[in-house]
Amino acid sequence: MREVIEEALAAARRAGAMFADLRYSEGAGTTVLVQDGRADKIGAGRARGAGVRVLVDGAWGFAPTNNPTRDELQRCAEDAVRMARAAAPAVTDPGMVAEVEPVQARVVGEMATDPRGVPLGERVKRLHALERVAASRDGIVNSVVQYADAVGRSIVANSFGTYLESEGARCQVGVRVTASDGAERQSTGKGRASRGGFELIERLDPEAFAGATADRAVALLSAQQAPAGKFNVIIDPLICGLLVHEAFGHNSEADAVWTGNSILAGKLGQPVAADGVTIVDDPTLPGLNGSFEYDHEGVPARRHVIVDRGVLVGYLHSLETAARMGMEPNGAARAQGHQDVPIVRMSNTAIEPGDCGFDEMLAQVGDGLYLSGGAWGYVYTAAGQFTCNVEQAFRIERGELTTRYRNVCISGMTLETLGNVIAVGRDVKFELGGTCGKEGQAAPVDSGGPHVAIAGVVVGGQGEL
Amino acid sequence: MKSEEEIVSSPTILELAQHAVAAAMQAGADFADAYCGAVRHADVAVDNSSVLDCHIVRDYGIGVRAFVKGGMGLCTVQSLEPDEVARCGADAAAMARVAHPDPDFVALPEPSTAPQIDGLFDEQVAGLPAEAVVQWCKEAIAEALEVEPEARISGGAGFSVGEGAIASSTGIALTRPGTNVELSVEAIIQRGDEVGFYFDYDVARRMSEFAPAGVGAKACREALRFLGARPVETKRTSLVLGPLAVAEMLGAVIEAANADHVQRQRSFLMGREGTPIAADCLTVREVPFWPAGIASSSHDAEGVAKQEMLLLDRGVLTSYLHNSYTAHKAGVPNNAHAVRGGYGGSVGIGPSNLQVALGSRPEAELIADLDDGLYINFAGLAPNPASGEVSATVDFGFRIIKGELAYPVKMAMVGSDAFTMLGAIDAVSSDYREEPGTIVPSLRLHDIQVAGAE
Numbered sequence: 001m002r003e004v005i006e007e008a009l010a011a012a013r014r015a016g017a018m019f020a021d022l023r024y025s026e027g028a029g030t031t032v033l034v035q036d037g038r039a040d041k042i043g044a045g046r047a048r049g050a051g052v053r054v055l056v057d058g059a060w061g062f063a064p065t066n067n068p069t070r071d072e073l074q075r076c077a078e079d080a081v082r083m084a085r086a087a088a089p090a091v092t093d094p095g096m097v098a099e100v101e102p103v104q105a106r107v108v109g110e111m112a113t114d115p116r117g118v119p120l121g122e123r124v125k126r127l128h129a130l131e132r133v134a135a136s137r138d139g140i141v142n143s144v145v146q147y148a149d150a151v152g153r154s155i156v157a158n159s160f161g162t163y164l165e166s167e168g169a170r171c172q173v174g175v176r177v178t179a180s181d182g183a184e185r186q187s188t189g190k191g192r193a194s195r196g197g198f199e200l201i202e203r204l205d206p207e208a209f210a211g212a213t214a215d216r217a218v219a220l221l222s223a224q225q226a227p228a229g230k231f232n233v234i235i236d237p238l239i240c241g242l243l244v245h246e247a248f249g250h251n252s253e254a255d256a257v258w259t260g261n262s263i264l265a266g267k268l269g270q271p272v273a274a275d276g277v278t279i280v281d282d283p284t285l286p287g288l289n290g291s292f293e294y295d296h297e298g299v300p301a302r303r304h305v306i307v308d309r310g311v312l313v314g315y316l317h318s319l320e321t322a323a324r325m326g327m328e329p330n331g332a333a334r335a336q337g338h339q340d341v342p343i344v345r346m347s348n349t350a351i352e353p354g355d356c357g358f359d360e361m362l363a364q365v366g367d368g369l370y371l372s373g374g375a376w377g378y379v380y381t382a383a384g385q386f387t388c389n390v391e392q393a394f395r396i397e398r399g400e401l402t403t404r405y406r407n408v409c410i411s412g413m414t415l416e417t418l419g420n421v422i423a424v425g426r427d428v429k430f431e432l433g434g435t436c437g438k439e440g441q442a443a444p445v446d447s448g449g450p451h452v453a454i455a456g457v458v459v460g461g462q463g464e465l
Numbered sequence: 466m467k468s469e470e471e472i473v474s475s476p477t478i479l480e481l482a483q484h485a486v487a488a489a490m491q492a493g494a495d496f497a498d499a500y501c502g503a504v505r506h507a508d509v510a511v512d513n514s515s516v517l518d519c520h521i522v523r524d525y526g527i528g529v530r531a532f533v534k535g536g537m538g539l540c541t542v543q544s545l546e547p548d549e550v551a552r553c554g555a556d557a558a559a560m561a562r563v564a565h566p567d568p569d570f571v572a573l574p575e576p577s578t579a580p581q582i583d584g585l586f587d588e589q590v591a592g593l594p595a596e597a598v599v600q601w602c603k604e605a606i607a608e609a610l611e612v613e614p615e616a617r618i619s620g621g622a623g624f625s626v627g628e629g630a631i632a633s634s635t636g637i638a639l640t641r642p643g644t645n646v647e648l649s650v651e652a653i654i655q656r657g658d659e660v661g662f663y664f665d666y667d668v669a670r671r672m673s674e675f676a677p678a679g680v681g682a683k684a685c686r687e688a689l690r691f692l693g694a695r696p697v698e699t700k701r702t703s704l705v706l707g708p709l710a711v712a713e714m715l716g717a718v719i720e721a722a723n724a725d726h727v728q729r730q731r732s733f734l735m736g737r738e739g740t741p742i743a744a745d746c747l748t749v750r751e752v753p754f755w756p757a758g759i760a761s762s763s764h765d766a767e768g769v770a771k772q773e774m775l776l777l778d779r780g781v782l783t784s785y786l787h788n789s790y791t792a793h794k795a796g797v798p799n800n801a802h803a804v805r806g807g808y809g810g811s812v813g814i815g816p817s818n819l820q821v822a823l824g825s826r827p828e829a830e831l832i833a834d835l836d837d838g839l840y841i842n843f844a845g846l847a848p849n850p851a852s853g854e855v856s857a858t859v860d861f862g863f864r865i866i867k868g869e870l871a872y873p874v875k876m877a878m879v880g881s882d883a884f885t886m887l888g889a890i891d892a893v894s895s896d897y898r899e900e901p902g903t904i905v906p907s908l909r910l911h912d913i914q915v916a917g918a919e
Contacts (some may be wrong), residue, residue, distance in 0.1 A: 031539075038731060040567040041540035042560040045809065046549075047526075060518030066525060066543040083507070085521035086595040090603040093515035120489040120563050128565075141730040165650045178731040185733060187851035224858070228880045228916035229699040260617040260653055263660075305535050339522055376846075380860060382662040383694075385875055387845065387858040407849060409856040411878050412918075460856040460878030462914045 006104070008052055008073035011219055015081040016184045017054035017098045020159045022195040023296060024050040024068055025314040025338045027152025028337045030115070033132040034145040039124045049338035052076040053317055056084035058094025064339045073188050080192065100299055100401055102161030104462070109168020109195030109292045113456075115149040118198050123147070126201050127173070134210040139218040141185075142178040145210070147171075149198065162298035170289075170444065172202040172434070175210045186220035188213055189248035189362035189375060192265065193289040193433035193444065216373070219404065226393050226408035226461030231408070232368035233457045234361055234396070240449030241387060244279055245349050246377035247386035247414040247434065251404055252281070252306045252314075253332070253344040253438075254321035263384035274312035274420035276354050283331070283347030284356040289433035290347035292334075294351050297342050297394055299331035302319050318344050329454045336441035345440055351449035355422025361423050361453045363399040369459065371410065384414045395465065425450035478503060481550050482632035485529045487530060488554030490634050493563055494531035494538075497554065497574045497634045497766065501527045501545065502808040504627030509598045511650075514618040515612065516602050519595050526808040531557035532573070536564030541809045544757045551578045571793040579770035584757030587671035590644035591626045605650050605681030613654055620647040620664070622677070622686075629808075631828045637768035641663035644670055645759070648677040653686035655874065659694075661873075663687035663842075663861065669901055670757045687842075689766050690863075694875035697864055697917035703838035704879070704913050705831055705865065708898035708905040710841045715749060715821065715905075717847030718742075719776060722784075723814040724791035733853030734782065743887035746749055747908075748822035749777040758902020760817040766805035767812065774800060776816065780887075786814050818902030824893030828907040831892050833868035839877065839915060840865055848883035855881045876918040886910055 005022050031043040050073060051064030061084025064074040115123065125145050134143040153167040172193035179186050190213040194200050236245060256262035262273065273279070283292050283301040292301050297319050306314050315325070318333035319342060333342035337449035356364070373391030380386075393405040430448035482501040483831040487882050489497035503525035510517045526543040528551050538560025542553045601622045611617045622644040632638045649666035665684040669675040706714065718734075727730035734742065753771040764770055767789050777782050784800060785791075791814070792799035804815040832840060848854060859877040863870040895908040 037566060038536075039563040040565045040570075041526060041537045041539065041811075042564045043541070043811070044556050044560055045541040046553075047543040048794050049543060059516070062520040064522055066523075079521050083521050083595055087509060087516050087519040087599050090516035090599045093513045094519075100703075119610065120560075124563060124565075143695075179727075180730060185731075185851045185853075187731060225881070228878070228914050230918050251784070254514075259619055260652075261619065262653065286603065310776075339519075339524060341520070375742075383652075383660050383691075385860070385877075407852065407854060408858070408880070409858065409878065411858040411876050413699070413876060442797065458876045458878055458916055458917065458918050459674065460858065460880045462854075462882070464854075464878035 001162065005069045005075060005155065007070065007368045009159050010159060010411050011074050011181040012052060012054045012077040012081060015078060016056050016188060017081055019055040020052065021159050021297065022050055022052050023335060023338055024155040025152060027150050028150060029150030030120065032147040035126050036142065037135060038246050039128050040114055040141050042390060051082045051338045053341050054080045054084050055095050055097055056081055056090040058091045059084040059087035060095050095320060097319045098321040098329045100160060100319065100329055101162050103294065103298045105164050107166040108177065111169045112199040113197045113202060115169060115171060115198040116151060116234040129173065130206050130210045133206040133289050134214045137214040137218055139179045139181060139221060140177050141180045144176045145173065147173045154300050156296055156298045158298060164294050166299045168195060169197045170195055171198060173201060175213050175215045177214045178456040180222055181221045184221045186217050188220065190353045191426050191434050194287060195289060196287065197293055215287055216286060220406045223392060223404040223406040225463035226405035226459060227463050227465045228461045229460065230458050232365050232455045232458050233289055234365055234370045234451055234453045236451055237427065237448050238431050239371050240351055241432040241447035241454050242374050242377045244351050244387045244449055245445065245447040246379045248279060248418065249281065249346045249349045250379050251381050251414060254317045254325060255314040255344045255463060257315055258321055259381045259409055260325045268405055270312055271310050272312045272415055273307055273310045273325045274421040276424045277310055277418055277421050278352040279306050279307040280352055281316060281346050283293060283315065285348050288348045288430055288446040295333045296333060296335045297333045299329045304330055316344050334443050336443065340441050343441065345438065346436065346441045348430060349423065350430065351430060351452060352425045353428045356423040358425060358451055361451060363427060364398060364422045364423055365453050366399055368396045370396055385409050385411065387412055409460045411460060417454060417457065421454040421457040422455055424452050427451060478628055481545055481547065482630045483638065484547060485527055485554035486632050486634050488551040489529055489531040489558045492555040494814050496532040497529060497557065498573055499527055499529045499632050500629060500805055500808050501555065502629040503629065505577060506622035506623055506625035507595045507598055508621060510603050510621040511602050511606060512619045514606050516599055516672060519599065521595065526559065527553055528808045528810065529554045529557040530812065532570060533561040533562040535567030536561050537572030538564060539811060555666045558759040560879060569794045570790060573633050574767050574769045574789045574799065575635050575639055576637050576768065577770035579763035581752050581762050582754050582756060582763055584671050585761060586642040587644045589672040589711055590624050593624050598624060599663040600881035601677045604692055605648060609650060609681035609685040612682050613689060615654060615684050616688065617653045617683065618650060620650040622722045631768045633768060634701055635719060639764055639768050642796050645673050646672065648680055650681045650912055652685040654692060656692055657803065659692045661688040661692035663691055668759060670759060674757060680738055691861065691873045694873040694919040697874050697877045697915065698919040699916045701912050702722050702915050703835050703859040704910045705838065705840045706908045707840065707842045708907060709843045711908050712905045714846035715824045719819065721815050721850055722782060722786050724785040724787045724795060727785050728794055729792055730852050733851060734850065737782050738785055740782060742782045742884060743780040744890040745779040746775055746893050747780050747859040747887065747890055748775065750820045751776050751816050751818065752820055752902060753817035755818050756900035758818040759900055761902055762817060765801040765803040767803040769799055769803065770777055771801045771817065786816060788812065788814050820904040821906055823895050823897060823906050825895055826892065827896045828894040831907065832865055836867055838865040839874065840870055844879060846879065853883040854888060855879060855883060878916040880914045880916055886913065889913060
């Protein structure tokens with residue numbers, strides 16, 4: 001394979017590319033859907049392919065194939081150059097690439113239990129057991145467990161001489177339950193995803209995972225409508241993860257910064273958050289869903305401190321954004337698959353721990369809302385306005401948790417919100433292992449943080465305190 | 466009479482789908498179907514007011530569903546090699562044997578005929594060179610910068626040419642050629658700490674309906690209007706939802722009429738079939754046979770002939786959306802709403818083109834009636850699928866004061882629920898946004914809770 005890949009890169013260079021890279025991947029996986037007591041949908045998939053990317057006369061070109069033979073890769077190299085030449089006359093801000101030391105390496109991801117070694121019937125049996133725990137709670141009217149595993153191999157090669165082979169597995173599982181008392185209907189979910197094998201499922205505590213999710217759904221049936229307005233809040237580690245990823249993290253991706261599509265453009269060295277806030281994106285943390293050794297441009301992974309005690313100190317870079325901004329590549333470019341080009345992505349993103357205990361934080365807030373759990377969020381990076389989903393909330397009255405409120409969203413302006421952080425807790429957790437979508441590509445990520453108290457967050461409820 | 470999809474067929478891709486079905490049946494499936502897809506698309510990206518790149522992608526593969534005692538195995542492969550295709554069919558059957566039996570599955574559908582639809586495939590789009598797409602982007606940047614030279618423009622354009630084939634063990638054999646072309650533009654304008662940001666796009670199946678000119682200028686003009694956003698106060702007020710906000714909300718309501726979600730008791734529309742769920746000024750029609758419609762199709766993703774339907778008739782939810790499985794389970798006729806996200810996707814349920822019946826007065830008059838309120842260009846107003854509750858940020862909107870759009874808003878949220886919002890509609894505009902097959906006017910709603918930071 002190496003010879004075929006290097007010939008394709010050489011063909012791209014001969015055709016006029018000042019830089020060329022190629023990503024090859026092959027893999028297979030299974031999916032299992034258990035719902036309403038039956039694992040009645042089981043899937044399998046196989047994929048193999050490669051994509052060639054080139055930089056010609058300041059324009060990028062890209063062409064992938066699902067059939068990575070010698071001839072097809074040669075055709076991709078020629079097509080990519082042809083596409084770049086078509087774009088080049090309209091380029092007014094020429095593309096560039098930071099030169100890096102070539103890497104020659106082979107990486108094998110750790111996994112305790114290869115999912116291919118677990119008979120499909122056994123995998124189904126374990127997932128069925130998880131679903132039974134969720135369904136066993138009174139009030140649950142629908143329960144779904146979804147599972148996916150994938151095992152594969154990839155190669156990243158480029159015209160600097162990088163040739164990087166990786167192999168490994170990923171597993172993910174999610175549970176979603178719906179509870180009803182006849183009048184009300186509430187739904188909650190929980191997911192786990194990690195780099196590694198079937199040990200993800202073997203190590204799951206069904207009660208803590210599926211049972212607790214069902215319990216939350218049932219509890220929401222009797223919760224009140226969340227209030228509308230601006231409140232002082234405490235967010236839990238899960239919402240902290242959503243906030244730091246959605247509201248802030250996407251702004252730190254340098255492709256958004258150099259295009260003026262980020263509120264962090266031009267703010268390096270300036271305060272962007274309260275001084276108790278330090279934000280780190282770290283793909284080197286072991287075992288998390290966003291962890292990796294090399295990015296998809298062959299650059300070694302490293303810990304990125306983005307905000308240090310409130311001051312913006314860095315961005316996440318690809319080879320292109322590093323060159324455009326005169327900075328060092330830091331290994332943050334990833335592609336979903338062989339049909340995609342690498343773009344700047346977060347990995348495992350979190351607010352670092354502070355020194356405040358939860359009870360102390362409650363006392364500090366006094367009156368407000370405690371926001372717990374959440375599954376999604378989004379941000380318009382140019383304007384800096386974010387939205388985060390919140391599964392449930394509790395009223396804080398004189399430092400005590402009282403009334404329970406149901407599913408709601410919060411909104412704010414990112415910099416204003418981070419500047420309004422009152423206290424940062426000690427208890428960091430990563431609980432958002434899943435996929436992040438950007439420009440039509442999905443990337444495995446995780447995010448988290450401690451409990452954090454923030455003043456003046458808008459809550460989009462329909463009730464009153 | 467044969468439909469266009471049957472006449473303009475590609476024996477090769479259909480034969481491959483049939484080959485996979487045969488392999489699945491030989492491996493012990495009770496029923497099987499296969500979707501084989503091949504697409505070529507060219508895409509150009511724009512960033513920082515410059516063309517950035519050009520991609521040419523050829524993608525193809527097959528997805529096979531096999532059923533054993535109702536349990537389903539699904540296998541997908543990114544290959545159209547006959548041996549791989551046959552293996553995919555056999556693997557699907559092997560998966561189905563491991564799956565638990567599902568007594569609610571009865572059978573895959575039988576073949577049915579549907580009217581021919583014009584304009585789903587355009588030779589002119591199929592013959593486009595990449596340079597044409599680059600030129601649209603170049604012109605969109607130029608017209609945007611003419612509106613505001615300091616704007617930063619991003620977005621992109623592209624076209625796709627594809628064909629899909631469906632085959633089943635019950636005799637369904639259909640192919641679907643299609644083309645698409647699109648352009649989208651985002652404009653960012655910074656003035657000190659203020660940022661104005663907005664977007665626009667155009668999409669079509671054929672060149673004669675594609676209108677890229679003006680998209681860049683409009684995005685830029687709108688971005689200028691969003692400079693100087695201010696917070697609003699928390700109160701109950703009137704809303705006017707622009708077409709993009711209406712499409713988001715109504716699309717999610719129609720999605721909640723998915724019969725599978727209803728039967729599995731996870732939809733807020735459970736028990737609401739045949740009952741009023743919205744004000745009687747709201748009527749939504751589904752038009753799958755619209756010529757050159759973006760979501761037009763003679764048959765659904767299981768090969769069942771589609772039909773025109775009134776989904777919301779003067780506020781009444783007329784029917785849930787079924788595929789063959791849910792229709793059998795409910796004991797009702799299948800109204801052909803199976804959808805499939807390409808060869809790698811599973812079969813779900815969804816609508817085709819939606820058209821909202823128009824009112825008698827233009828949007829400007831609906832706004833002019835209000836002393837106070839919010840105009841919402843776009844917001845994630847999709848209700849929670851289970852509870853129907855709505856909690857959404859006004860991503861792009863204006864405060865209405867004395868019948869005029871007074872200033873853009875920030876950190877404004879809507880807190881409500883689907884039935885309250887649908888019931889609060891008191892006017893539908895006579896003007897609308899149109900995409901091929903889709904017609905969406907503006908809606909006015911009274912007395913809705915808004916949360917703000919003021």
